[in-house]
Amino acid sequence: xxxxxxxxxxxxxxxxxxxxxxxxxxxxxxxxxxxxxxxxxxxxxxxxxxxxxxxxxxxxxxxxxxxxxxxxxxxxxxxxxxxxxxxxxxxxxxxxxxxxxxxxxxxxxxxxxxxxxxxxxxxxxxxxxxxxxxxxxxxxxxxxxxxxxxxxxxxxxxxxxxxxxxxxxxxxxxxxxxxxxxxxxxxxxxxxxxxxxxxxxxxxxxxxx
Numbered sequence: 001x002x003x004x005x006x007x008x009x010x011x012x013x014x015x016x017x018x019x020x021x022x023x024x025x026x027x028x029x030x031x032x033x034x035x036x037x038x039x040x041x042x043x044x045x046x047x048x049x050x051x052x053x054x055x056x057x058x059x060x061x062x063x064x065x066x067x068x069x070x071x072x073x074x075x076x077x078x079x080x081x082x083x084x085x086x087x088x089x090x091x092x093x094x095x096x097x098x099x100x101x102x103x104x105x106x107x108x109x110x111x112x113x114x115x116x117x118x119x120x121x122x123x124x125x126x127x128x129x130x131x132x133x134x135x136x137x138x139x140x141x142x143x144x145x146x147x148x149x150x151x152x153x154x155x156x157x158x159x160x161x162x163x164x165x166x167x168x169x170x171x172x173x174x175x176x177x178x179x180x181x182x183x184x185x186x187x188x189x190x191x192x193x194x195x196x197x198x199x200x201x202x203x204x205x206x207x208x209x
Contacts, residue, residue, distance in 0.1 A: 004030060008197055010127050010205040015039035019205065021128050025195065028053045029135075033128055035159075040101045041066055043160045047123065055136035057155075060121045064160040069095055071107045073162040075121060075155060082115040082155065084108045084164060092160065107162040114166050117153040122167065124159045127198035127205045130190065133171055134179065140196035141176045148172065149180075 004022040011018055017037030024030045028051045035045040043066035050059040060075040069090030076083045086108035093104040109115070120132040134140055137150050149172035156167035170182040177199075179190045191200040199207045 002030070004032065007209070008128065008207060009209045010198070010207050012037060012125070012205050014125070014204050018208075019126060019128065023128075025135075028055060029132070031128065033126070035123075035126065037125070041095060041099050041160070045123075045159055047126075049121070049129070051132060051136075055132055056119045057121050057132060060123075060155075060157070062123065062157060062162060064162055066092070066095065066160065071160070071162045073107050073157065073164060075157075075164065077119075082112045082118070084112045084115075086162070096160075104161050105158075105163040107164075109164045115153075115155045115164070118155040118166055120152060120154045121157060122154040122169070123157045125204065127201050127207070130181070130198055130201070131192075131196045133169070134192065134196040137171065139171055139173055139179060140192065141194050 004024045006023050008021045009018065015037050019033060019035045021031055021033040029049060031049040033047045043064050045062065045064045047062040051057050057077055063072045069092040071092060072087040074085045088107055096104045121129055123129045133152050149170050151168065151170050154167050154169055156165050167183060172180045174180050174189060177191055179192055181188050181190050188202050190198055192198055
């Protein structure tokens, strides 16, 4: 396993939890992240992310784990589309039902062709993955694509279930370091640093280091 030269740490503000990421963004992105939260149940999420020089996602491997269960999803994007493989142990659906959230879907997707328009992945609740479209579209401070709104399709990975669905998102530069994010009826003004990494995401996370 390679040593990665940089790190970021966020405190979640929507629940009790943190996200710690090690990364190298000198030529695209290589990253390893760990998320520990208590909502809707206590669980740990670990992921590895690889994006090419254009910041288009090539590989995303993610695992969630809690008491009595574990799920894994691997997303690989090529010119032929997305390949999605999954693994599951234990009964997360039963654990979530006891916590008052019945109906946990299976990990992954049965229809990977629905992800055909997606270039980025978005891990629910992870400020790290918001950086992918910002860097790819040049929406960072000093980038060349400010002003107008940019609409993207992402492979949205829900947690802790790891169900993968397509989602439509919109990003627009407000001014240097501030991005307006919209998805469906949700909207937020996100503060980012010069590299496009989230500093403050209202109602979700604040960067600590």
